Amino acid sequence: MKPTSANFYTNVDKALVDKTLQKALRKTAVGFPMLRAKAIDALPEFDTLRDDAVTLKNDVLDNLDYYLERFETKAIEQGGQVHWCSDTQEANETVLKICQAANAKTVTKGKSMIGEEMGVNEYLEEHGIEPIETDLGEYIIQLRNEPPSHIVGPAIHVPKEEVAEAFKEAHTELDAERSLEEPQELLEEARAILREKFINADVGITGANFLVAETGSSAIVTNEGNGDLTQILPRVHIVLASIEKVVPTLEDASTILRVLARSITGQDLSVYTTFSTGPRRDDDIDGPEEFHVILLDNGRSEMLGNEFRDMLRCIRCGSCLGHCPIYTTIGGHAYGWVYSGPMGKVLIPNLIGHEQSKHLPNACTMCGKCEEVCPLRIPIPTMNRVWRGKEHEAKYSSRASRIALGFWAFMAKRPKLYHLLAGFKYSILGKIGRKKGRFTSVPFASAWTEGRDLPSPQGRTFQQQWSDRGGKR
Amino acid sequence: MVSTPNNAQSLNVGLFVTCLVDLFRPSIGFATVKLLEDNGCIVSVPENQTCCGQPAYNSGDQKNSIEIAKQVISAFKGFDYVVLPSGSCAAMISQHYPLLFKDDSQWEAPAKELATKTFELTTFLTDILKVETVEATFEQQATYHDSCSGLRELGIKNQPRKLLSSVKGLELKESKKAEECCGFGGSFSVKYPKISERIVRDKIEDAQKTETQTLIGGDLGCLMNMAGKLKRENAPMEVRHVAEVLAGMTDVPAIGEGEDK
Ligand code: SF4
Numbered sequence: 001m002k003p004t005s006a007n008f009y010t011n012v013d014k015a016l017v018d019k020t021l022q023k024a025l026r027k028t029a030v031g032f033p034m035l036r037a038k039a040i041d042a043l044p045e046f047d048t049l050r051d052d053a054v055t056l057k058n059d060v061l062d063n064l065d066y067y068l069e070r071f072e073t074k075a076i077e078q079g080g081q082v083h084w085c086s087d088t089q090e091a092n093e094t095v096l097k098i099c100q101a102a103n104a105k106t107v108t109k110g111k112s113m114i115g116e117e118m119g120v121n122e123y124l125e126e127h128g129i130e131p132i133e134t135d136l137g138e139y140i141i142q143l144r145n146e147p148p149s150h151i152v153g154p155a156i157h158v159p160k161e162e163v164a165e166a167f168k169e170a171h172t173e174l175d176a177e178r179s180l181e182e183p184q185e186l187l188e189e190a191r192a193i194l195r196e197k198f199i200n201a202d203v204g205i206t207g208a209n210f211l212v213a214e215t216g217s218s219a220i221v222t223n224e225g226n227g228d229l230t231q232i233l234p235r236v237h238i239v240l241a242s243i244e245k246v247v248p249t250l251e252d253a254s255t256i257l258r259v260l261a262r263s264i265t266g267q268d269l270s271v272y273t274t275f276s277t278g279p280r281r282d283d284d285i286d287g288p289e290e291f292h293v294i295l296l297d298n299g300r301s302e303m304l305g306n307e308f309r310d311m312l313r314c315i316r317c318g319s320c321l322g323h324c325p326i327y328t329t330i331g332g333h334a335y336g337w338v339y340s341g342p343m344g345k346v347l348i349p350n351l352i353g354h355e356q357s358k359h360l361p362n363a364c365t366m367c368g369k370c371e372e373v374c375p376l377r378i379p380i381p382t383m384n385r386v387w388r389g390k391e392h393e394a395k396y397s398s399r400a401s402r403i404a405l406g407f408w409a410f411m412a413k414r415p416k417l418y419h420l421l422a423g424f425k426y427s428i429l430g431k432i433g434r435k436k437g438r439f440t441s442v443p444f445a446s447a448w449t450e451g452r453d454l455p456s457p458q459g460r461t462f463q464q465q466w467s468d469r470g471g472k473r
Numbered sequence: 474m475v476s477t478p479n480n481a482q483s484l485n486v487g488l489f490v491t492c493l494v495d496l497f498r499p500s501i502g503f504a505t506v507k508l509l510e511d512n513g514c515i516v517s518v519p520e521n522q523t524c525c526g527q528p529a530y531n532s533g534d535q536k537n538s539i540e541i542a543k544q545v546i547s548a549f550k551g552f553d554y555v556v557l558p559s560g561s562c563a564a565m566i567s568q569h570y571p572l573l574f575k576d577d578s579q580w581e582a583p584a585k586e587l588a589t590k591t592f593e594l595t596t597f598l599t600d601i602l603k604v605e606t607v608e609a610t611f612e613q614q615a616t617y618h619d620s621c622s623g624l625r626e627l628g629i630k631n632q633p634r635k636l637l638s639s640v641k642g643l644e645l646k647e648s649k650k651a652e653e654c655c656g657f658g659g660s661f662s663v664k665y666p667k668i669s670e671r672i673v674r675d676k677i678e679d680a681q682k683t684e685t686q687t688l689i690g691g692d693l694g695c696l697m698n699m700a701g702k703l704k705r706e707n708a709p710m711e712v713r714h715v716a717e718v719l720a721g722m723t724d725v726p727a728i729g730e731g732e733d734k
């Protein structure tokens with residue numbers, strides 16, 4: 001997907017007037033946090049579990065090469081194949097090669113953020129292979145030709161009426177007059193359509209919530225079971241995973257599972273947690289003939305060595321999104337790429353380049369809610385500040401804002417001059433504004449006063465008054 | 474340790490007024506002075522203070538942040554404590570200054586020293602001076618907004634509520650979203666005014682659902698943001714800083730309220 005993060009202001013304007021989106025966001029802002037809060041209330045040891053998960057992930061990052069090699073060895077021992085890809089181009093080419101070797105016409109897909117990052121659907125389509133998303137949310141946005149607006153609920157911005165519209169447009173073989181008002185009817189239609197696709201697909205592509213080094217397995221977590229059908233029915237199963245998804249042992253996988261679903265949907269566990277280990281063995285009743293794992297780097301090894309290393313602990317639970325005042329105001333698409341919310345602010349500049357996504361780390365009030373709810377305790381505000389520092393150094397910020405900041409800092413470092421000028425200026429402002437108590441429009445603060453008043457200064461500054469009284473210095 | 478107000482062993486307290494209070498609402502500064510003096514502190518206001526440096530720090534301007542921090546560290550040498558009527562500026566000094574100097578052998582120790590003796594006002598009163606009650610009357614129902622930095626970086630939650638509960642006539646009612654951000658975020662509110670405006674709109678809606686007359690908080694930036702929105706919407710709810718209420722200095726017009734009304 002071509003990023004539109006550079007058009008952040010336009011994206012935001014669009015989002016703010018989109019009534020349907022705003023309605024959906026209201027629900028998200030209440031729904032997910034409530035579910036999480038309930039789950040955590042019921043589990044007093046949740047904070048200890050978080051600490052365990054942090055320790056585990058830090059160990060993984062400290063020894064990433066070791067665990068990845070171990071994973072590779074084990075996966076090969078189980079009859080699988082591992083493909084190391086440094087960027088999305090290489091990953092797409094590898095996927096295409098595997099599909100072509102399998103003579104694939106259609107490919108079913110489980111939900112995969114790495115797939116989104118790669119733009120694998122577009123790539124396969126360009127090469128004559130039809131990808132079919134099988135996660136209901138992903139299927140809906142695929143029909144609508146959109147990126148996900150939430151990493152866990154990709155179609156949370158689409159109300160059921162619009163889902164019905166998309167279905168009627170796409171499923172032309174069905175009776176045009178059929179009723180699609182109830183969610184159940186939508187679900188049944190999607191299920192019937194997808195069932196056939198599952199059976200006919202030549203290749204199934206899934207993501208991975210983690211890769212287990214000790215067994216060479218990949219694991220996915222879903223609520224619909226679509227991932228299972230995607231990886232079991234076709235002849236070939238391809239797993240798309242970024243390198244930081246590896247964990248040492250099955251026990252470690254369960255450490256992460258215990259905090260993952262609780263952090264977003266409040267479930268103890270998602271409905272399906274499925275481990276895949278190699279292709280089908282002789283005595284297996286089902287499973288693919290080939291098992292491939294794409295290990296994608298795409299900027300991660302660089303993050304391992306820079307200030308954004310902690311971001312690699314992210315398990316894509318999505319908790320920070322629904323708790324973020326910005327995300328719940330503008331929605332996912334405004335961020336302009338496949339990730340969004342607090343985690344997206346840190347990740348996107350790392351993955352698509354900082355200059356074009358420089359707004360994202362700035363569009364943050366530093367309220368700290370994301371860090372508070374992140375199961376992996378990722379210091380997102382701190383990392384936003386690091387991006388801002390890089391922006392300041394690279395002079396990506398606007399000239400006007402740099403001049404304003406420079407002038408302010410010049411004054412702030414000269415207390416005498418500062419107090420003199422401030423005393424003068426604020427006394428006058430106070431005189432003008434005191435009667436009414438506020439300004440409804442201020443030339444130098446028009447951005448502020450467009451939507452709210454600016455309370456007026458009271459008059460003489462505190463410092464002036466303190467001097468007047470001969471207060472102790 | 475001080476058991477009751479007024480018999481405190483005289484502590485030398487440096488008041489960091491904060492730039493917003495200095496420029497926009499000196500009455501908060503004087504309320505702070507009163508509360509400290511009532512509880513036995515000797516209050517000084519060093520002249521060499523302007524701002525804690527957050528605007529530079531949060532804009533990624535490391536160089537100016539460091540220079541401003543050095544100025545603050547020097548200005549506040551020698552006090553027993555440094556107190557601020559703001560959670561976010563207190564967090565800047567106590568949490569972030571040490572980080573600014575973590576590789577600086579000359580300044581790291583003084584930065585840490587200042588950090589450990591710097592407190593937000595209500596925390597200082599309850600946790601250090603062990604103040605249980607204040608002498609003030611405010612015949613109102615009110616709701617409290619927890620400003621983000623104070624809440625999440627310094628754990629300020631019960632301290633202001635505890636003190637407010639001793640104000641005669643005041644009844645506190647919690648709003649659902651008391652802990653949610655008001656959308657101010659310093660320069661965020663000017664860089665992304667539309668997002669900021671939408672967030673504060675939700676915030677004041679929630680506050681008004683408590684059907685109280687006053688919104689109280691501990692950070693002037695957030696309070697100016699919420700007051701500005703309430704006034705724009707012609708809402709009757711008034712906004713005040715916790716220091717003014719605790720000091721019984723509520724005769725001045727509320728934030729954004731005029732002398733004429
Ligand atoms: S940053 Fe934390 S809260 Fe956000 S998606 Fe990642 S793990 Fe979840």
